[in-house]
Amino acid sequence: MSTANLTRVETAERSRAIEVLGYRVELDILGAVDPEVATFATTTTVEFTASRSTTWLDFLGAGVESVTVNGASVPVDYDGARIALTGLRESNVVTVAARGEYSRSGEGLHRFLDPADDRTYLYTQYEPADARRVFPCFEQPDLKAPFTFVVTAPQEWEVISNQQVAERDDTAGGQVVTFAPTLPISTYITAVVAGPYHRVDSEWSGGDLTIPLGVLCRASLAQYLDADTIFEITRQGLGFFAEGFDYPYPFGKYDQVFVPEYNLGAMENPGCVTFTEAYVFRGAATDSQYEGRANTILHEMAHMWFGDLVTMVWWDDLWLKESFADYMGALANAEATRWTDAWVAFANRRKAWAYLQDQLPTTHPIVADIVDLEAAKLNFDGITYAKGASVLKQLVAYAGRDAFFEGARRYFRAHAFGNTTLTDLLTELSATSGRDLTSWARAWLQTTGVSALSLERDADGGATIVQTDPRPHRLGVGRYDFDAAGDLVCVQRVEVDLADVRTPIDVDDAPLVVLNDADLTYAKVRLDERSLSTVEQSLDRVRDPLTRGLIWSSLWNTTRDSELGAQRYLSMAQRFSPAESHLTLLTSVLANAPYAIEHYLPEAARGAARRGWLDHTWRALWDAPPASGSQLAWARAVAAAAEVDDSRADDIRSLLDTDGKAPAGLSLDPDLRWAFRGALATTGHADMADLDGELRRDDTGSGRTAYLRATYSRPDPDVKAKAWDAIFHDRTLSNDHLGAIIAGFRAGARHDLVAGYAADYFASIRSVWETRSIEIARRIVVGLFPADTSLDAADGWRDANADAPAALHRLVLEQRDHLARDLRAQAFNSRPDVTG
Numbered sequence: 001m002s003t004a005n006l007t008r009v010e011t012a013e014r015s016r017a018i019e020v021l022g023y024r025v026e027l028d029i030l031g032a033v034d035p036e037v038a039t040f041a042t043t044t045t046v047e048f049t050a051s052r053s054t055t056w057l058d059f060l061g062a063g064v065e066s067v068t069v070n071g072a073s074v075p076v077d078y079d080g081a082r083i084a085l086t087g088l089r090e091s092n093v094v095t096v097a098a099r100g101e102y103s104r105s106g107e108g109l110h111r112f113l114d115p116a117d118d119r120t121y122l123y124t125q126y127e128p129a130d131a132r133r134v135f136p137c138f139e140q141p142d143l144k145a146p147f148t149f150v151v152t153a154p155q156e157w158e159v160i161s162n163q164q165v166a167e168r169d170d171t172a173g174g175q176v177v178t179f180a181p182t183l184p185i186s187t188y189i190t191a192v193v194a195g196p197y198h199r200v201d202s203e204w205s206g207g208d209l210t211i212p213l214g215v216l217c218r219a220s221l222a223q224y225l226d227a228d229t230i231f232e233i234t235r236q237g238l239g240f241f242a243e244g245f246d247y248p249y250p251f252g253k254y255d256q257v258f259v260p261e262y263n264l265g266a267m268e269n270p271g272c273v274t275f276t277e278a279y280v281f282r283g284a285a286t287d288s289q290y291e292g293r294a295n296t297i298l299h300e301m302a303h304m305w306f307g308d309l310v311t312m313v314w315w316d317d318l319w320l321k322e323s324f325a326d327y328m329g330a331l332a333n334a335e336a337t338r339w340t341d342a343w344v345a346f347a348n349r350r351k352a353w354a355y356l357q358d359q360l361p362t363t364h365p366i367v368a369d370i371v372d373l374e375a376a377k378l379n380f381d382g383i384t385y386a387k388g389a390s391v392l393k394q395l396v397a398y399a400g401r402d403a404f405f406e407g408a409r410r411y412f413r414a415h416a417f418g419n420t421t422l423t424d425l426l427t428e429l430s431a432t433s434g435r436d437l438t439s440w441a442r443a444w445l446q447t448t449g450v451s452a453l454s455l456e457r458d459a460d461g462g463a464t465i466v467q468t469d470p471r472p473h474r475l476g477v478g479r480y481d482f483d484a485a486g487d488l489v490c491v492q493r494v495e496v497d498l499a500d501v502r503t504p505i506d507v508d509d510a511p512l513v514v515l516n517d518a519d520l521t522y523a524k525v526r527l528d529e530r531s532l533s534t535v536e537q538s539l540d541r542v543r544d545p546l547t548r549g550l551i552w553s554s555l556w557n558t559t560r561d562s563e564l565g566a567q568r569y570l571s572m573a574q575r576f577s578p579a580e581s582h583l584t585l586l587t588s589v590l591a592n593a594p595y596a597i598e599h600y601l602p603e604a605a606r607g608a609a610r611r612g613w614l615d616h617t618w619r620a621l622w623d624a625p626p627a628s629g630s631q632l633a634w635a636r637a638v639a640a641a642a643e644v645d646d647s648r649a650d651d652i653r654s655l656l657d658t659d660g661k662a663p664a665g666l667s668l669d670p671d672l673r674w675a676f677r678g679a680l681a682t683t684g685h686a687d688m689a690d691l692d693g694e695l696r697r698d699d700t701g702s703g704r705t706a707y708l709r710a711t712y713s714r715p716d717p718d719v720k721a722k723a724w725d726a727i728f729h730d731r732t733l734s735n736d737h738l739g740a741i742i743a744g745f746r747a748g749a750r751h752d753l754v755a756g757y758a759a760d761y762f763a764s765i766r767s768v769w770e771t772r773s774i775e776i777a778r779r780i781v782v783g784l785f786p787a788d789t790s791l792d793a794a795d796g797w798r799d800a801n802a803d804a805p806a807a808l809h810r811l812v813l814e815q816r817d818h819l820a821r822d823l824r825a826q827a828f829n830s831r832p833d834v835t836g
Contacts, residue, residue, distance in 0.1 A: 001335045005372050006525050008370065009372075014055055018050045018138070019048060021048055022181070023047075024046075025044050025150070026151075027151050030154060035147075040100050045091065047091075050089070053088050057083040058081065058083075059078070060081060060108075063078075064083055065099065069092065071093070099649065100135070102122075103583055106775045107657055108126070108133025109124050109133065110123065112259075114260070114832045115704055117220050117516050119195065120191070120257070122195055123192075144417065146182075146184055147185065147190050149190070153175060156196060159663065160191075161191060181273075183224035183250060185311075190269065190428070191272040193274065198225065200215045200225070201281075203235065204238045207242075209248050209249065211252075212253045215257075215258075216257040217280050240336040241302065242786075243457070244408075246306050250304070257273070262277065266296050268303030275299045279293045280360050281604070284672075287344070288583035292345070294333055295345070296331050300329075302325040305412055306321045308326070313420065313421055316374035319367060320421075323384065324388075325748065341545055344582060345675065346551045347519040347546060347553065353386045354385075359450065364383050366387060366445045367383065367445045374805060375810075378810055387522060391522055393520070395429075404433070407425075410432065411429075414428065428493060443471050447564045451524070452526060453466070453515045453516065453523045454515075457528070463509075470501050473521040476518045479513055482541070488511070488541045491518055508528070511731075526554065536675060540576045548580070560602075566597075570613070573593040578623065583633060586633055594644075597609045599825065606749075609643070617634055619642045635663075639675075655681060670700070671706075674698070677690065681713050682713040682715065682748040683748065688711070695707045706740070708740040709740040709741070712726075713743075715750055720757075724760070733781070738779055738780075758793055765780070765812070785812075798813070
């Protein structure tokens with residue numbers, strides 16, 4: 001195993017041996033504007049105490065130039081990942097001068113050249129352990145310390161870090177920016193952002209505290225930046241958390257920076273939160289998109305307390321920050337912003353991610369067993385985020401909201417600027433709730449899997465809830481009946497405690513009975529036969545959006561599990577999606593329906609289903625209210641459907657023509673134009689001249705990425721061969737450009753063009769894992785996994801590579817499981833009793 005893959009055992013030993021007192025990190029990025037300059041100077045001076053004479057600093061860079069220990073220059077002992085330190089005393093000052101490498105993978109110090117204006121932008125991204133790509137450090141979350149950053153950069157650049165600027169001096173050709181020392185924080189949440197960013201300033205005041213606020217993006221996106229809306233959400237969140245946590249925001253300022261080619265949605269660097277610039281909408285956006293952005297803003301803000309102020313000891317307890325931030329983000333969205341129904345999106349979108357992840361063979365407890373950094377990297381998943389948040393929502397219902405928040409307040413006060421484990425949190429929550437939460441934690445945090453709940457009735461009408469994989473639940477059971485207007489409304493709701501496989505309940509029959517009504521617990525829900533029949537005829541009559549969301553979720557989970565025929569699901573999707581008024585629910589259905597066609601229908605049935613779905617989306621586009629969010633959602637659905645069926649190619653080309661006919665109110669912004677143009681390219685109805693013309697209209701960062709995807713989506717064997725070669729051999733590709741080429745290679749469901757690469761894929765992925773960064777390797781391994789007709793190739797690779805890294809095995813096993821589910825569903829949906 002490479003020494004870059006730090007283990008839990010060795011970092012725990014290092015933590016016992018040293019205490020870090022402070023860092024001074026000096027970065028010289030004056031040369032960043034020259035694309036030929038691949039490295040930057042980085043110098044770390046770290047003060048620490050030691051109880052042993054040896055330890056190491058972590059660094060992944062171009063090279064180490066010098067090491068000074070307690071004033072004495074020592075020989076450099078560097079293996080490419082660790083800098084050995086010897087001759088240590090009780091108190092130590094170590095200075096390391098090194099060369100870091102500018103990144104194109106979104107890991108470390110990422111460099112982006114904006115094609116719109118030829119300006120260079122930099123930002124850092126570290127979690128879980130890429131600060132060592134920028135400066136030598138003790139790369140583990142429990143060795144917190146104050147950081148002083150000193151950055152030499154071009155004169156005209158904005159330079160941002162976790163703290164405010166303490167001093168700014170001129171230097172030859174640039175500026176030297178020295179930041180005030182941070183409070184004690186972990187290495188992975190330090191940050192430096194630099195470039196000619198556009199900046200908007202504001203502030204928030206609460207009580208005696210005033211927080212400077214900043215919102216930044218690339219200069220070429222400034223015209224699209226709705227800073228006032230972002231500030232509004234930010235102020236609402238700061239007020240909500242300040243009151244709820246009764247602990248003032250501790251990190252001084254609050255900058256939010258939207259950055260290019262970002263691998264994540266956002267990152268909670270205190271005082272310098274970074275976001276994907278996909279949240280800067282270049283054209284029309286749905287209310288669901290704005291809600292999603294607000295949720296992300298609030299999720300990251302919750303991290304200022306859960307994760308930054310109090311941090312897990314090691315990545316086993318990643319949930320201590322991510323589950324809480326996911327729950328708190330949704331709660332704040334629902335209670336502090338205009339999105340009062342934010343729990344609908346949580347129930348339908350976030351929990352879908354959790355249900356999917358929890359049914360994989362690689363599922364893990366919320367409190368996971370993370371032995372090393374490669375395992376940590378892959379655990380930022382639906383279990384750690386959405387399942388954990390779902391379980392916390394249930395805990396609040398079980399223990400009481402007041403007790404939960406008081407427990408959080410005690411937790412912050414007891415462990416501010418420290419590190420914790422599960423036990424520390426349970427101690428505080430048990431004390432405030434008056435309940436011993438040990439058994440609850442054992443049932444929910446330390447187990448795997450998702451229960452399925454169904455309702456059975458005996459001959460006398462008695463009702464029993466049947467639970468697979470039994471756990472303790474507190475849930476609502478809702479009876480829905482038709483009112484005088486013909487709407488399905490809740491006429492009775494009872495709360496039930498479950499723990500066993502079978503639990504009798506006292507609830508009368510009704511046209512629709514919804515288990516887990518109000519979405520209090522974490523479980524898949526099955527509809528009984530009468531309820532399913534009601535839904536098939538009257539789903540659009542259910543007026544409550546949360547209830548509709550639970551029903552849509554139940555239908556989708558039952559389809560995924562091959563208990564409901566895919567055609568039956570598609571029939572309901574086509575019947576009820578045009579009337580779905582909640583845009584998050586509509587967006588989910590518009591994604592799930594084509595997924596069911598491509599993955600769950602047998603091949604012989606896909607052609608007709610594709611044509612039917614494209615025609616459906618086309619009609620709905622023209623029927624949608626002009627300039628509405630639903631119209632935009634349907635337009636995007638048309639573009640996606642047109643990638644696998646070309647029967648509307650002429651119509652779509654007409655949409656793009658200057659004098660073509662388009663639905664009234666439809667804004668053909670650059671992203672939507674690329675979606676339509678890409679669909680034409682994928683089906684062979686757009687050539688390179690068309691794509692070049694589109695690029696001339698939108699020669700931006702996003703435009704060039706879309707151009708690459710469209711270029712490599714063309715249905716030509718030579719194009720696919722060039723894509724394959726670029727993916728595996730062009731090391732100059734950025735993370736986003738690599739992702740675009742992978743997407744283009746797979747576009748159009750043209751198995752006849754890509755099936756021949758399966759053997760090469762399995763022959764190559766181990767080398768990819770060993771030679772590429774984990775982010776790039778993950779994109780290749782996941783993105784190119786063959787959509788085969790059997791599991792033989794995947795099983796053969798696993799048998800022949802038993803000694804491959806565990807993280808690589810996990811990715812392959814997960815993709816194999818997705819394929820196995822597809823094949824089971826295709827067999828199920830081929831049965832006459834299902835299709836008939």
